[in-house]
Amino acid sequence: AGGISNIFLHRLAENIQDAYAEAAGIAEQAISYIRTLYAFTNETLAKYSYATSLQATLRYGILISLVQGLGLGFTYGLAICSCALQLWIGRFFVTSGRATGGEIIAALFAIILSGLGLNQAATNFYSFDQGRIAAYRLFEMITRSSSVANQEGAVLASAQGNIEFRNVYFSYLSRPEIPILSGFYLTVPAKKTVALVGRNGSGKSSIIPLMERFYDPTLGEVLLDGENIKNLKLEWLRSQIGLVTQEPALLGLSIMENIAYGRDAALDQIEEAAKIAHAHTFISSLEKGYETQVGRAGLEMTEEQKIKLSIARAVLLNPTILLLDEVTGGLDFEAETIVQEALDLLMLGRSTIIIARRLSLIKNADYIAVMEEGQLVEMGTHDELITLGGLYAELLKCEEATK
Ligand SMILES: Nc1ncnc2c1ncn2[C@@H]1O[C@H](COP(=O)(O)OP(=O)(O)O)[C@@H](O)[C@H]1O
Ligand SMILES: [Mg+2]
Known part of the structure; x- marks a missing residue:
């Protein structure tokens, strides 16, 4: 009983x-x-x-x-x-x-x-x-195994940085019924800069977790130098990618450690990176310099300074691929100009996908890709797209009208 x-x-x-x-x-x-x-x-x-x-x-x-x-x-x-x-x-x-x-x-x-x-x-x-x-x-x-973990995969001897999204379909696990990307194509030639533009919610930022393999596409593939990134060693893949976003993740450590971010780096390497990121001047003016504690308990930093630190972090990583997501979105005009200068230095010689809200910042990109509802609708240079008179031209007109 x-x-x-x-x-x-x-x-x-x-x-x-x-x-x-x-x-x-x-x-x-x-x-x-x-x-x-x-x-x-x-x-x-x-x-x-x-x-x-x-x-x-x-x-x-x-x-x-x-x-x-x-x-x-x-x-x-x-x-x-x-x-x-x-x-x-x-x-x-x-x-x-x-x-x-x-x-x-x-x-x-x-x-x-x-x-x-x-x-x-x-x-x-x-x-x-x-x-x-x-x-x-x-x-x-x-025991829930993440489907994307790949510790064994291949390592490319020298990554060139040709990125290709081929017919990618994607939706987030939390809302599988909402398609984020539906048949998305994008080609980024090695060492070129492609700017991704489009209305809010068109799926621009969702490219990033796919590239980093935080998620895998539902359908279609993401290729690096012609190799499906699913077949690449995860750790290696991520070490090839530098990511700078609007919300830089700073840890409760010293400035030096925040730039090195777990890697062995000599102080002069860190200083070099900080100089390229236009961060050296403000760091040197601090009483403790590179030893200053940041994060919740430490020094209160401005948005601009935080972004500069995360740019320095990316410079030190020296990645083949660079992903920039609305980095300067929250800055005022003056700070934006300085940060953009640092970004331009960082982008030199790397395959870059840059997402920017202000279209004037990406005029000089090699190509501009326009997204709408998870699809690529236009791609070309600034001048080409203006002549085309499509969505890009329309977005540009809207931006100028609000000035
Ligand atoms: N982590 C997430 N989980 C579920 N839905 C998300 C997530 N991130 C973004 N989305 C949704 O995906 C769509 C595209 O978002 P996003 O890629 O951020 O567009 P954009 O960067 O072009 O504004 C939006 O509808 C957004 O609500
Ligand atoms: Mg976004």
Whole structure:
């Protein structure tokens, strides 16, 4: 009886965990969007949805208690019945003279005590079960293999930096029904600069995780020097790519360590990189220079300074491929000009994909690729696209109109 009720309890415990996880999800969502929630005075709705999601756990809780109670009743019922049976049979043994009353009583106690012991063990089985269920979810997460890991793949002897996106289809795992790229083509010849432009949400930034292989395309392929990047060693591939975005990730370390970023580099190499990034002047003016702590607990830095540090980091990495995503998007005009100068130096001799909101910054790119709804719609030089009079010309007109 204990075993059977345990099987039911196992199922129920799994369900109740799921129900709690869902309720916790709702609470977490509410907390992380608390500002929006309050701004729209939506507390009642949030409370209501949390309460309804808890209803499920209440139902399962009642069921669990019911099963536990029934299980206990059955177990004790069986125990008492078996005692009665034993006494009844014992009577025949005593009357036929095959055993004494004392022996029957001793056997009875032995059985009762061992039964109690077993019963206590059974309640512990439930704890084992609970542990197993909890561990099951953990292990599910630990053993989830990422489909993109490739530690074995090939290494190209000397990467030239020819990039090609060939008929790439892609959607994010979190929203598989929304296509981000649908039949996207892009060719970046070695050491050339291709600017990617298009309206917000057209899928420009989504090129980056595909190139870095944080994701793989659903369909189609991304090639580096004619080799599908799926076949390349992941670590090597990433070491070929320098990434600078609008939100540079600075660690709570010294400026020097933030530029070196885990690689062995001598101070003069770091200084050299900082000079190219136009960061040397401001770093030297600091009291502790390159030893200054940055990050949350350290020096408060401006956007411009942070971006310069991440440019210096990319210079030191010396990658074949450079991905720049709206680097200067949050800067004022003066800072933008200086950072753009540093970027121009960084881009020299590298295959670059540059995404910029302000079209005037990418006029000089070798090619301009225009994206619309996850597809490449135009590609050419600035002059060619102006003559074409398509989307690029339209976007340019819009930008000039807002000035
Ligand atoms: N990590 C993500 N998970 C789910 N959807 C995303 C993610 N990043 C971007 N998107 C969606 O992909 C679409 C394209 O975004 P993005 O590539 O950032 O465009 P762009 O850079 O051209 O503005 C948008 O609709 C955006 O909401
Ligand atoms: Mg973007």
